[in-house]
Amino acid sequence: MSYLATYAGAIEKRGNSALAETIRKTAQDIEGRYLRHFDYFSHRIGLLFGNVQSGKTAQMFGIICQAADDGFPAFLLLTTDNVMLQQQTQQRVENDLPDFCICGENDVMKFTENALMKPAIIVLKKNYRVLKQWTDIFRTTSFMRGNPLFILDDEADAASLNTLVNSGRQSSINRYLDAIKSEASSSIFLQVTGTPQAVFLQTSLSGFRPDFTYYFRPGEKYLGGDFFFRQPRQEYIRLTDEAENPLREAILHHLAVSAQLLGTGSKVVNFVIHPSVRISIHNKYRKEVEKELDDIRSRFDTAEVKQEFFDTYQRLNPQKSKLLAFDELQRGVRNLLEEESIKLLVMNGKNEVPAEEYASGSNIIIGGNTLGRGVTFSGLHTVYYTRTSKKPQADTMWQHSRMFGYDRDAGLIELYLDSRLYKLSCDINATNNAMIAQIENGVENVKMYYPDALRPTRNNVLDNRHIVAVSGNTNYFPLEPQNHTIEELDELLAGFDEQVDSYQVALKLVQGILEHISAEPEFPIRAFRSFLNIYVSENPAAQAVLIVRRNRDIKKGSGALLSPNDWNLGRAVTDKVVLTLYKVTGEKGWGGKKLWVPNIKLPSNAVYYDVAEEEDGA
Numbered sequence: 001m002s003y004l005a006t007y008a009g010a011i012e013k014r015g016n017s018a019l020a021e022t023i024r025k026t027a028q029d030i031e032g033r034y035l036r037h038f039d040y041f042s043h044r045i046g047l048l049f050g051n052v053q054s055g056k057t058a059q060m061f062g063i064i065c066q067a068a069d070d071g072f073p074a075f076l077l078l079t080t081d082n083v084m085l086q087q088q089t090q091q092r093v094e095n096d097l098p099d100f101c102i103c104g105e106n107d108v109m110k111f112t113e114n115a116l117m118k119p120a121i122i123v124l125k126k127n128y129r130v131l132k133q134w135t136d137i138f139r140t141t142s143f144m145r146g147n148p149l150f151i152l153d154d155e156a157d158a159a160s161l162n163t164l165v166n167s168g169r170q171s172s173i174n175r176y177l178d179a180i181k182s183e184a185s186s187s188i189f190l191q192v193t194g195t196p197q198a199v200f201l202q203t204s205l206s207g208f209r210p211d212f213t214y215y216f217r218p219g220e221k222y223l224g225g226d227f228f229f230r231q232p233r234q235e236y237i238r239l240t241d242e243a244e245n246p247l248r249e250a251i252l253h254h255l256a257v258s259a260q261l262l263g264t265g266s267k268v269v270n271f272v273i274h275p276s277v278r279i280s281i282h283n284k285y286r287k288e289v290e291k292e293l294d295d296i297r298s299r300f301d302t303a304e305v306k307q308e309f310f311d312t313y314q315r316l317n318p319q320k321s322k323l324l325a326f327d328e329l330q331r332g333v334r335n336l337l338e339e340e341s342i343k344l345l346v347m348n349g350k351n352e353v354p355a356e357e358y359a360s361g362s363n364i365i366i367g368g369n370t371l372g373r374g375v376t377f378s379g380l381h382t383v384y385y386t387r388t389s390k391k392p393q394a395d396t397m398w399q400h401s402r403m404f405g406y407d408r409d410a411g412l413i414e415l416y417l418d419s420r421l422y423k424l425s426c427d428i429n430a431t432n433n434a435m436i437a438q439i440e441n442g443v444e445n446v447k448m449y450y451p452d453a454l455r456p457t458r459n460n461v462l463d464n465r466h467i468v469a470v471s472g473n474t475n476y477f478p479l480e481p482q483n484h485t486i487e488e489l490d491e492l493l494a495g496f497d498e499q500v501d502s503y504q505v506a507l508k509l510v511q512g513i514l515e516h517i518s519a520e521p522e523f524p525i526r527a528f529r530s531f532l533n534i535y536v537s538e539n540p541a542a543q544a545v546l547i548v549r550r551n552r553d554i555k556k557g558s559g560a561l562l563s564p565n566d567w568n569l570g571r572a573v574t575d576k577v578v579l580t581l582y583k584v585t586g587e588k589g590w591g592g593k594k595l596w597v598p599n600i601k602l603p604s605n606a607v608y609y610d611v612a613e614e615e616d617g618a
Contacts, residue, residue, distance in 0.1 A: 259332030556589030
């Protein structure tokens, strides 16, 4: 029996042959590249990277099945520290993988009696008490002393990383995950996330930096970052700072879409409002929504409200159903309002709302952090996002993108947010695409860059002794450069006349030039090389600006390298890498040694992040 064939076959029988095919591809790719060559002595760390809400759970199940076919006897499936989510995940495993021995957090006897006769899947939430308990179980049963353990860590960037790294200690969850791995003779720890920023910025010393990464593409019906945040701005993006009453617009849109979809056979239509983490703000928005609904209900037959609905109706362009006539849609909205069947739900730390509450009908959900990781809203077509932060985090913002997914009608979507949040989201999407391009082009150490206003992730999981942050539009040059062979550099640069202000060149040429230069450990030349990989991965024909000058009589350590003219030349270029090369005479503190000194400037308005674990001068 093939576990993978059985699982993929079940997916096909449900009518989703396209999903089944992607599951097979992911599982077989992982098997061919990594599982087949596993030595059963090592502890390996990998990353499964997929877009937010693009079907990572199904891909994980496929990998579990393939690994079981290869002889892995035990799997640990980790969820975020949420009781309901752990239970939902366990139920889904039991439904989708019935040929495995499925164990919950309290199924110690079941796990022990099975004794790995059937491959076991243990579904745990990332809670330190639960992890400690299962560390002890693995130790006392001793099944794992001679067997490999396959750990799949869903939302791996959320709680697994060491939050005490900068105080020289280890956080509890991180410590127990290490302990669980150590109880097995060998292991594969597969981190799974749609926001891998924190994972990519781990050091190898942390034990949680992936040594392999696999990206799976979403299916063709997926609506994600490229749908919502491509340029130019699409008409379904509604900027709240350009509207007189954007919340009312969003409510009218939800009412119209509810009438359209429920009137054409859909089961559920959801509207999410994500304003803040503060409960008082959630209550404020609830009152405002109630006020607008009451006003629309009481004045439904007035010319003003009819015109508002007609303006909303004209923006509807359903792709999966036939657009109802305006009069028919109006009757549907009237029925929703008169029957008071629009459910208004508040989800936050004080109000837990079961998924069944918003699984059918027309719902408006208001909340904060609980609207992030692990929560899925079917039929979500209206999103009102106003959450702000002085220094927002890219991964947190992206996890709030609950509008991403498969079961949306592209012609009925509207996203409400202000201009600043829209620009930041576009920047995050661009960086995500850059990370994906690097992975697909085989770049081993994925790098990222963000605008000054945005951090990649929370600081407490990044080892600040090793994080390199290089600002764009800033000139960087080493104090102790070395040319591996100045003769080769001379030959490489012979065709560039110093009398010419600057040259536009292939970025790959700049990469080649920098391979001939090393510097002192304090100068992150390796990081610059890595950053260039980002651009080349996105666009192999990417261009740069090269400035070449010879016979420069510059004093070593003077604190300035560029002449005012060359400084201005480079400063005028904001959208390309600028490499300025000075060949110094060597007479002023250079020991009489001629050499080429590089000055590097990356594109402006961004900070480029890297992890420095070795001497960067190499």
